[in-house]
Every structure is written in C-alpha cells, then in structure tokens.
Amino acid sequence: MNIMKHMEAVFVVALSLTLGGSYLLDAVPEAHARTYNADPALVASGDKMAVVTVTAKRLSGEEKQAAGSRG
Incomplete structure (x- = not known):
C-alpha cells in the first residue's frame, strides 16, 4: 500500500x-488530593501496624560471587 x-x-x-x-x-x-490525618491514639498503640518478618539464610561468599557473575 502506498501511504502517500x-x-x-x-x-x-x-484528526x-x-x-x-x-x-x-x-x-x-x-483528581483532588485529600489529606490524611492519622489518629494519634491508633499510631501510638500500634494495634493496626503491619509487621513483616523475613527469614532466610545468609549467602556464603562463593554463593554471592556466583549470583553476581550471572547478571
């Protein structure tokens, strides 16, 4: 097809x-931005605070070098 x-x-x-x-x-x-004011009682008590625990083994020096040489 000739575009011209x-x-x-x-x-x-x-158009x-x-x-x-x-x-x-x-x-x-x-869109209108809304301000959020946290309730100081909830912040201080920590009732609704999310806690994340990460458990993993540490890499040895050889594993670190092997992982670094892949990328």
Missing part, C-alpha cells in the same frame, strides 16, 4: 481520533 496515496485518509482518521480523545478526556473529572 492515502495520506488524506490517514490525516482525517488521526478524528485526536478530537474524540480530547472530548473523552475532558469528561473525566480532575
């Missing part, structure tokens, strides 16, 4: 997609 023969059609399609997208994006409401 169909350049007008390509332009019209691109219609751009205008349609512009109207669709204009209909989306803007």
